[in-house]
Amino acid sequence: MLSRDDRSFSHHSDTGIETHLSSFKLKSVWLTFVPSDRWLWWVVGLFSFLGFLSLNDGMLYTPDSIRYLLWAKSLSQFNGFIDLASAEPTRYVVHAPLYSVLLAPFVAIFPGDVVPAKIVSLALGLMLLLVSYRWMEVRGGRWGARIGTLILAVHPLVLLFSTHILSDVSFAVVLLWCFFVVGNEENKAVSLQGLKLALLVTAAIFLREVGLALWVSLVFFLVWRKNFRAAAMVFLIPLVFYGAWFIRNEILVAGFEQPQIQNSKLFFSHIYTPRNAGMLSEFTARILNNGAFYASNLGSLILFPVQGGGSFPVVTNNDPMMPLVIGSLKMLLIPLGLLQVGLVVWGGIARRRDERLMPLFLVFFLCYFGLLLLYPIIDNRFLFPLLPLFLGFALVGAGDLQDRFFPAWDGKRLSLGIAAGLSLLLLPNLVWISNLVANNLRSVNTSKEEFETRTVTGEYPELYRKSFRYAGEWITQHADSSTVIATRWKELTFWLEGQKLIEVDPVMSLEAFESILRDYEAGYLVVLSDPSGIRDLEFQMVQSRRFRFVPVYRTGSVEVIRVLRPPREKSPAGAPDEGGLQGSLALTEEERETRTMFREGTLLLERGEYQKAHARFKSLWDKSEGSGYAALFTGITLGFAGQAQGAMAVFEEFKRLSQAGSFLQHAWYHQEFLSLLQQSEANPIAGSKALMLRTVAVNYLTLGFRYQARMIIDRAIEADSSYYPALAFGVSCALENGDTSGARKYVEGIQSLDPRRPQTLSLVTLFSLFDSLTTISDPKQRVRHLFALSEVLERVGLREYAMDHLLSILEMEPRNVVAMMELGRLYILKRRWAPAAKMWNRAQFLSPDAVTIPDEVLEWMERRK
DSSP states (O other): OOOTGGGOOOEEETTEEEEEOSSOEESOTTTTOSOOOHHHHHHHHHHHHHHHHTOOSOOSSTTHHHHHHHHHHHHHTTOOSOBOSBSSOBOOOOSOSHHHHHHHHHHHHSTTOSHHHHHHHHHHHHHHHHHHHHHHHHHHHHHHHHHHHHHHHTOHHHHHHHSSSOSHHHHHHHHHHHHHHHHHOOGGGHHHHHHHHHHHHHHHHHHOGGGHHHHHHHHHHHHHTTOHHHHHHHHHHHHHHHHHHHIIIIIIIHHHHOOSSOHHHHTTSOSSSOTTSOHHHHHHHHHHHHHHHHHHHHTTSSSOTTGGGTTOTTOOSOSTHHHHHHHHHHHHHHHHHHHHHHHHHHHHHHHTTTOTTHHHHHHHHHHHHHHHHHSSOOOGGGGGGGHHHHHHHHHHHHHHHHHHHOTTOOHHHHHHHHHHHHHHHHHHHHHHHHHHHHHHHHHHTOOHHHHHHTSSGGGSOHHHHBOHHHHHHHHHHHSOTTOEEEESOGGGGGGOSSOOEEEOOTTOOHHHHHHHHHHTTEEEEEEEBOTTSOBTTHHHHHHOSSOEEEEEEEEBTEEEEEEEOOOTTSOSOSOOOSGGGTTTOOOOHHHHHHHHHHHHHHHHHHTTOHHHHHHHHHHHHHHTTSOHHHHHHHHHHHHHTTOHHHHHHHHHHGGGSTTOHHHHHHHHHHHHHHHHHHHHHTOOOHHHHHHHHHHHHHHHHHHTOHHHHHHHHHHHHHHOTTOHHHHHHHHHHHHHTTOHHHHHHHHHHHHHHOTTSHHHHHHHHHHHHHHHHTTOOOHHHHHHHHHHHHHHHHHTTOHHHHHHHHHHHHHHOTTOHHHHHHHHHHHHHTTOHHHHHHHHHHHHHHOTTTOOOOHHHHHHHHHTO
């Protein structure tokens, strides 16, 4: 029963806080921080039970979750922050580091298991319920706190983030705790209050960098309250810690390692606008796009945050209740969303005079949403820390409206109304959670044989189809510890025995993909396939002419693919290998059809039959029910076919997807290229037009679109036949297309244009060496010839071909120290430190007096210790 007295607001004086509640009197929030309400402990017990039933060894976010775990493992071994699972160990930390510190003691006790780390997250979820109960009790009375805690206990996001390795729950706890300290400390303890707040703000920043919003808003609030001593402490202490970390991470470590994803650069990168646009245009585009996304999600944050599964692949529609609930929510989502937002706003209005922290809340929300609107990635997860705050205001708003319009409702009548309302409002979340728990229990009880035969995994959501444990066990049985595994899914490392991983992104360029496999001598590729059969890196495997890919093992949706290397001197020309379609695996008819369609679409791209290729990929997109991979290639083929507007519309869709990640980046690339092509059409200056077209051609070739790159570079030459860089790049395009006679024609054009230029002479020499290589059979003479060829290839900018020839030398003469040193030098230029160290160490071992390892390599070797 919720009476008016039970919901009476606390009154804050300038000297402290006095709380008037009919059921009890709070002497101090901190003296009785752990509530004694039995009803609350029943709710906590329910949450704990659901949490334990939801535990598994899967990762909800890749690679975020596994990064936290790998850093925790390194810390537990007193190695500092370093990712030792990778073939290229790195010390750069892309996420806030404190959560890994919290996990480290438990990882030290259970080093080979994921579940204990998740239990830490579950304990933090329990703490969030307790802190939220106190937060809502002080503002809305005991019954308000009970209702709010029950809503949190069966809230899908609270359960999900409390059973996975993510820092969001711990950040929410620290956030609420910080507001407690601001509201409940007395002025006579100003120094202690300032120290507490400074430490809490520091913890918030090191749990989620969006904690900077709390830091700024709290400093402003304390200055406004004329609490200058506390404001100085809150400003300076986090500044010292964060400044030291920034220097360590963003300047010292990042300066040496030069990571692909760097926080300080990501924020100022172009994601939504062309590179030549100003940052003001980029930020404006982000604000509009992100604002629309978060506005559409705020209305469902409190009660229905993951209707239909959202971006969390843990539920299915095989439960008969799910379609009913989802259908009902679709019809009621707008009115219910307006109701939730309205209650939060009304609660803030009703509380404005009694809430001493209202100015702090307003400034905090302004700073927090300001960062979310400007951040280049969108995710409903970023709203999660605000959930307890919004829920508290919504309960206050509901209580105030009841007092105003239904004052006679009390006793059993009110209790029955609350019970009926909660039953209806919480039903969708209860159905969703029961579906999650059922799927989790089924997957835990599925045998290894069932996963391998895929007799049941098709019925599971994505999270429960990823059986990396069995894939890791297979690899350890079939590969030695020196074998490098290429994969996107770094959680595989927990079931390997010494094998190192190298990360490959599903939409990385073909050039980078082939380069990584070669430089790190990857023996296996581990990929995931969606229910239709489309695999990670499908396009790269089809397009690669340096490697063959043969599937050798499958468990659930995980495939282990053997990476085979044909002779290095073999021409890169030739049709894509057919072995990657099936290998030794038995595919379902749907999977075979899907992979055949994808392969056909790719081959049609290479023949320039773009309309037919588009039809293939569009069919795949429809067949796979929204595959990001199929959608991306649907847009690409539209662009190649000259339908720029249709392509742009497809690419724009990725901006509205949560955590679109690399797909969003790849879509941006193609938007940039289409924009350049459109600008080139309107450009009357021949040289400038040729420059634009060459830029597009270079990028298309890097990404693996060989035919389109060749067509675009020919257009550049047609626009300006005297543009030397276009003719020179035509040689690369022709060689990648396997057209050596065409490459010679480009060289002839270069000779007629500028015969004395050093690059012209090098290209003429290059083809002369190619011709003479076919006539040399003596091994020693052939090695000398390959050295000369690699030197010229590097000189004309074909470094990857040069490295191929140096590796051919080592295949012929494994103890050739000069080839090792040359490869080591080229690896340094590419910042591939592990292969560089391997080559230089081998060279020094074979010739200790003649070989000195470069200082950069020694520094890297020292850093990885």
